[in-house]
Amino acid sequence: MITSPDNDKLKTIRKLQQKRWRTKLGLFSAEGEDLVGPDPEYILRAGVDVEPDLLDAVSTLGSGTRVISVYKQRWAEPGGDFLVYLHGVEDPGNVGTIIRSAHALADATVVLGPGTADPYSPKAVRASMGSIFARPPARATLDQLAGQKVALDVTAERELRDLDVTRPLVLVLGSERGNLPGGVEGVRIPVHADSLNVAMAATVALYEVANRMAADG
Amino acid sequence: MITSPDNDKLKTIRKLQQKRWRTKLGLFSAEGEDLVGPDPEYILRAGVDVEPDLLDAVSTLGSGTRVISVYKQRWAEPGGDFLVYLHGVEDPGNVGTIIRSAHALADATVVLGPGTADPYSPKAVRASMGSIFARPPARATLDQLAGQKVALDVTAERELRDLDVTRPLVLVLGSERGNLPGGVEGVRIPVHADSLNVAMAATVALYEVANRMAADG
Numbered sequence: 001m002i003t004s005p006d007n008d009k010l011k012t013i014r015k016l017q018q019k020r021w022r023t024k025l026g027l028f029s030a031e032g033e034d035l036v037g038p039d040p041e042y043i044l045r046a047g048v049d050v051e052p053d054l055l056d057a058v059s060t061l062g063s064g065t066r067v068i069s070v071y072k073q074r075w076a077e078p079g080g081d082f083l084v085y086l087h088g089v090e091d092p093g094n095v096g097t098i099i100r101s102a103h104a105l106a107d108a109t110v111v112l113g114p115g116t117a118d119p120y121s122p123k124a125v126r127a128s129m130g131s132i133f134a135r136p137p138a139r140a141t142l143d144q145l146a147g148q149k150v151a152l153d154v155t156a157e158r159e160l161r162d163l164d165v166t167r168p169l170v171l172v173l174g175s176e177r178g179n180l181p182g183g184v185e186g187v188r189i190p191v192h193a194d195s196l197n198v199a200m201a202a203t204v205a206l207y208e209v210a211n212r213m214a215a216d217g
Numbered sequence: 218m219i220t221s222p223d224n225d226k227l228k229t230i231r232k233l234q235q236k237r238w239r240t241k242l243g244l245f246s247a248e249g250e251d252l253v254g255p256d257p258e259y260i261l262r263a264g265v266d267v268e269p270d271l272l273d274a275v276s277t278l279g280s281g282t283r284v285i286s287v288y289k290q291r292w293a294e295p296g297g298d299f300l301v302y303l304h305g306v307e308d309p310g311n312v313g314t315i316i317r318s319a320h321a322l323a324d325a326t327v328v329l330g331p332g333t334a335d336p337y338s339p340k341a342v343r344a345s346m347g348s349i350f351a352r353p354p355a356r357a358t359l360d361q362l363a364g365q366k367v368a369l370d371v372t373a374e375r376e377l378r379d380l381d382v383t384r385p386l387v388l389v390l391g392s393e394r395g396n397l398p399g400g401v402e403g404v405r406i407p408v409h410a411d412s413l414n415v416a417m418a419a420t421v422a423l424y425e426v427a428n429r430m431a432a433d434g
Contacts, residue, residue, distance in 0.1 A: 101417060104410035131410055161428055189424070190431075193321035193348055200318060200420050207406070207421045211378055214407075 002050040005057065009042055010050070013058045013068055019118050026073050028120035031065045035126065037133035043069040060122040073120050074136040078145055081167040082108040082209060085142055085149075088115035088175035089198060095119050096127025097199040098173065103131035105203065106210035108171075111138045111145065115175065142181055145170050149184045152201050156186030160205060163187050165212040173202050219267040222274065226259055227267070230275045230285055236335050243290050245337035248282045252342065254350035260286040277339040290337050291353040295362055298384040299325040299426060302359055302366075305332035305392035306415060312336050313344025314416040315390065320348035322420065323427035325388075328355045328362065332392065359398055362387050366401045369418050373403030377422060380404050382429040390419050 002010065015021035016029045030037060046052040046066045056064035084102045089095055095110075095117045102108040110119070117124060119137045142149065147168030152160075174180040175198075189196060189204055196204070219227065232238035233246045247254060263269040263283045273281035301319045306312055312327075312334045319325040327336070334341060336354045359366065364385030369377075391397040392415070406413060406421055413421070 097417075100410065101413075104408045104413050104417075105406070105421070107409040129410070129414070134410065161432075189322070191321045192324040193317070193346070193351065196318075196321050197346070200314075200321075203417050203420050204322070204424045207424065215378075 001048075002044070002054060005054055007054075009044060009070075010054060010058050013044075013070065016070070017060060017122060019121065022073070022118065022120050027070055028073055028125060029068055029070050029122065030125050031059060031061055031068050031122065032126075033067050035130060036067060036069050037071060037130065040069040040071055043067060076109050076136045076138040078109060078111045078138040078140050080109060081169065081213065082106050083145060083147070083168065083170045084108055084110045084202065084206070085113055085145060085170050085172045086110060086116045087113045087142070087172060087181050088179055089173060090115065090117055090175060092117040092121045092124035093127045094197070094199045096124035096132070098202045099124070099128040099135065099137060100131045101199070101203040101206050103135040105206040107135070108206065108210075109135055109138050111140050113140070113142060142170075142172065142184075151180050151184040151186045152189065152205055153180055153186030154188055154191075154195060156188040158187050160187045160189050160208055165209055165216070167213065169209060171202075171205055171209060173198055218265075219261070219271060222271055224271075226261060226287075227271060227275050230261075230287065233287070234277060234339060236338065239290070239335065239337050244287055245290055245342060246285055246287050246339065247342050248276060248278055248285050248339065249343075250284050252347060253284060253286050254288060254347065257286040257288055260284060293326050293353045293355040295326060295328045295355040295357050297326060298386065298430065299323050300362060300364070300385065300387045301325055301327045301419065301423070302330055302362060302387050302389045303327060303333045304330045304359070304389060304398050305396050306390060307332065307334055307392060309334040309336075309338045309341035310344045311414070311416045313341035313349070315419045316341070316345040316352065316354060317348045318416070318420040318423050320352040322423040324352070325423065325427075326352055326355050328357050330357070330359060359387075359389065359401075368397050368401040368403045369406065369422055370397055370403030371395070371405050371408075371412060373405040375404050377404045377406050377425055382426055382433070384430065386426060388419075388422055388426060390415055
């Protein structure tokens, strides 16, 4: 049982709150009993492996935690019939939610373009609800991806439901500020409010495209 | 300019963090420049109406705030072609997100059934992104609502896309724990992960039903 805050595993967990250290060590941490994934480097359970107060002290949750586990970062190759490309999505909660939606609704891999938040940050890992383990993200530029490229764009004329879906398809999602890469066909989701946030818009588009692909057989 | 923490407006804002006081006073507060709605009871701007430190002290955001405004709670009558009924949705962030999605995707009113979080809590108001002003929620029991009632249910056989949409339609959403009221037809969203959270599932269903109604004309 760990009883010192100077323990190396605790020190590593604290470092992993910073992107610089996550990148350097190639590791990430996950908090909570619902977020224990396969092949951990190690798991620390409050009262079993470590004193509860010491675990709470390295938690990123205000309420403390019962379990923290540490893993090697995994990166997928971008492939398959359906990819989601993120362009400058800066909010880690949105990145994690989109990884979850892409997995749940379309079994699709999320590809991180430039300016996108680290998917292995504690907030993104939590928002992914475990999908970060099932569908690790990929890294690429948009030019490196083959297939039909379609961007969600509130200013587009064409509606999402009028999109002709071909394979492979790359769904391009822009930043919270609305920037999109140039030269990509746009579609919009009709809305009554002034906008949808990027994670909600992504969820709708993932459902629509996956549904259309399933109907095509 | 308010310079005392004992100011009545500041004391009221602090009280409005508690449901008991929100209900008693029939008021709620909204934080942030993006969340200023119509007809406020009052607005407090940091450095204009109140000393910035005093405003930060009554903020529910860790980072502090530039503006807090206070409003009368408004409750709609449940009506229209499309209603969303919440049954035991306990997370205020999910309630706010569903109010946002219902407004943005379907211009639909959200009806709060028993055991559902207060839509006027600070967290729900923030998650609604202003839709709480545009589409105030209603209160009713499911029996009081007329129309076709359809519940999102991961155990249902029928898929959402095979649903026959008639009007008025009541979309029933259960708690995070999966409880649903009895005697309601269920449909499911096909998923590759073990589940979707209730706000994401709601967003997909709102899009699908609104889209279907729009196509019917």
